[in-house]
Amino acid sequence: KRARKELAAQKKKQEHKELASQKKEQEELQVVAAPESESTTATVTATTSTKSSESTKTTKNKLSKPSPPSGWQLQGGVVAKDIKIGAGKPAKPGCTVCITYTGILPDSGKVFDTNTNFKFTIGDGEVVRGMELGVAGMKKGGERIITIPPKMGYGRKGSPPEIPSNATLEFRVQLL
Secondary structure, eight states, X not given: OHXXXXXXXXXXXXXXXXXXXXXXXXXXXXXXXXXXXXXXXXXXXXXXXXXXXXXXXXXXXXXXSOOOOOSEEOGGGOEEEEEEOOBSSOOOTTOEXXXXXXXXXXXXXXXXXXXEEEEEXXXXXXXXXXXXXXXXXXXXXXXXEEEEOGGGTTTTTOBTTTBOTTOOEEEEEEEO
């Protein structure tokens, strides 16, 4: 019996180590962006470690191009994808947050809005519902791409002249 318990404990310990290793791999993805302009690019460096080797891959991507929806899905079809995990307590409804963001129309790649030091209270309706949902859970210093379907953004009305009717929105957000 004792040997079985020890074996089970060792197996559990190994599983925890593997999970910690996978989490570390995910956290090693970093994005470094140049100052914004029409030709802004981001250098993405991903380091993957395995027991036998370590490899690093660096690519350059235009920030003005839309990213494919990936990450996790939130209420109403909003998709959030963390680029960098911040530190501290996560933002939640009722919290006043300060963000820097760039808004992009994924269909055209057009930047429709940028803002630094933008403050709002999550849940008060000061921004589109998709933005509130996407920012909730972020931690200070975190960076996230939030893809918002029309019904959680500006809907059929849009926000002329910049945002057309039934537009999907993509926000690249940093929580300050």
